Amino acid sequence: MSHLPVLLELQAIHDNLSTIQRDLTAFPPEMAKLDADLKVHSRKLEIMGKELTDAKTSQTSLSRELGLAQRLEDLARQALKQSTQKIQYTAAIRELDERERQKAAISKPLKDLEGRIQVLEKELSELTELKDKAQTEFDELHRIFLSEHENQIQARDSSLNRKHELEAKLEPIELGRFNRLIQGRHGRAVVAVENGTCTGCRTKLRGPFLAQLREKKTLNCESCQRILYVPTTS
Numbered sequence: 472m473s474h475l476p477v478l479l480e481l482q483a484i485h486d487n488l489s490t491i492q493r494d495l496t497a498f499p500p501e502m503a504k505l506d507a508d509l510k511v512h513s514r515k516l517e518i519m520g521k522e523l524t525d526a527k528t529s530q531t532s533l534s535r536e537l538g539l540a541q542r543l544e545d546l547a548r549q550a551l552k553q554s555t556q557k558i559q560y561t562a563a564i565r566e567l568d569e570r571e572r573q574k575a576a577i578s579k580p581l582k583d584l585e586g587r588i589q590v591l592e593k594e595l596s597e598l599t600e601l602k603d604k605a606q607t608e609f610d611e612l613h614r615i616f617l618s619e620h621e622n623q624i625q626a627r628d629s630s631l632n633r634k635h636e637l638e639a640k641l642e643p644i645e646l647g648r649f650n651r652l653i654q655g656r657h658g659r660a661v662v663a664v665e666n667g668t669c670t671g672c673r674t675k676l677r678g679p680f681l682a683q684l685r686e687k688k689t690l691n692c693e694s695c696q697r698i699l700y701v702p703t704t705s
């Protein structure tokens with residue numbers, strides 16, 4: 472059974488909803504700027520947050536390595552104290568030197584990392600504050616904006632209700648196909664045939680196909696797969 476009237480109305484609802492959506496996101500300049508700022512802030516916060524997490528992970532493992540290097544250095548120092556013969560003493564000095572070098576090789580990057588973590592934490596908190604401030608300003612303007620667009624919001628709500636009613640009339644598989652077309656074909660799933668041409672993709676339809684379409688009322692375009700129908704006037 473053809474659900475053409477349902478599909479046609481559903482297409483109209485989708486058109487209507489996307490117009491409303493455009494109106495509801497066509498912010499005045501001040502709001503648009505805040506909206507853009509918020510997106511930039513969010514992206515930066517995400518990147519910095521990730522860098523901070525990575526830095527802290529490295530800090531943990533470097534701290535562990537430093538602890539181990541410290542223990543080895545302590546042991547080398549102890550061995551030096553206990554060495555009595557000259558030969559032993561020289562070896563112990565060399566060992567201690569080496570252990571100290573190893574420890575320094577870890578503590579320098581660790582110190583740099585700790586510095587970077589401090590900077591990151593400060594920047595993160597400043598940026599969070601900035602973002603919160605922008606968000607508060609945006610929310611306030613958005614509240615006013617929405618109150619000025621009450622009609623569109625009502626229209627959107629009733630369109631959404633009607634959309635759900637219509638969707639319930641279709642088989643899941645048919646609805647799935649329709650929604651895929653909406654997504655993949657720039658929001659146009661159901662299109663008319665005009666002068667033997669698909670108005671979705673401008674392909675001239677074959678004669679036998681047109682005859683079949685007139686008989687069945689609806690078919691999918693062989694080229695773009697959109698749902699075709701012949702308007703009653705043509």
Ligand SMILES: [Zn+2]
Nearest residue numbers: 669672692695
């Ligand atoms: Zn087509």
